[in-house]
Amino acid sequence: DQQVKQNSPSLSVQEGRISILNCDYTNSMFDYFLWYKKYPAEGPTFLISISSIKDKNEDGRFTVFLNKSAKHLSLHIVPSQPGDSAVYFCAAHAGGSNYKLTFGKGTLLTVNP
């Protein structure tokens, strides 16, 4: 059972436009959420995170929004750049003794020049 779901396997956007990547989760115990970015032949790298006590976190061109009631989070990239083309993984954990980072299957973002 996938506790973290990324329902769009791929997304294509034009350079300069907004990219919106979505993630849904089912485990109500999750209280911390992360986005990782992965280039081919490399390991995932941490991008941005958000605690369940917040509904928005911003870091430069990247903003993560959390809607706890809907168990939904999204990553916005504005403006999108060709170098943002990568696989983006959503991840979550419950913290404490139940710590276990659970990942979605990823969304391949392609930013076209």
Add this chain to the structure above:
Amino acid sequence: DAGVIQSPRHEVTEMGQEVTLRCKPISGHDYLFWYRQTMMRGLELLIYFNNNVPIDDSGMPEDRFSAKMPNASFSTLKIQPSEPRDSAVYFCASSLGLMGEQYFGPGTRLTVT
């Protein structure tokens, strides 16, 4: 720092053979994680260590899989005997603290024929 180092980068072996994957975490990190990435299941946590001690191995798929961390700078993941369904990319990651940012290695792509 060179980051997390994994070897080999690619491994092709025949069914029934023993496979050993290696990981050197970032110096000073006290947590080490082994993940497996497949198309069907995405990125899954197999096991993690704290100060060389295995803490949670509930993600290890079966007894054919074993992991060790003999010292702070080295860990192995062993599959014996290997099967074609073990074909995947195996990632090692390390962090400072359980909730610290996880730094991933480049992964080992394993193919079992």
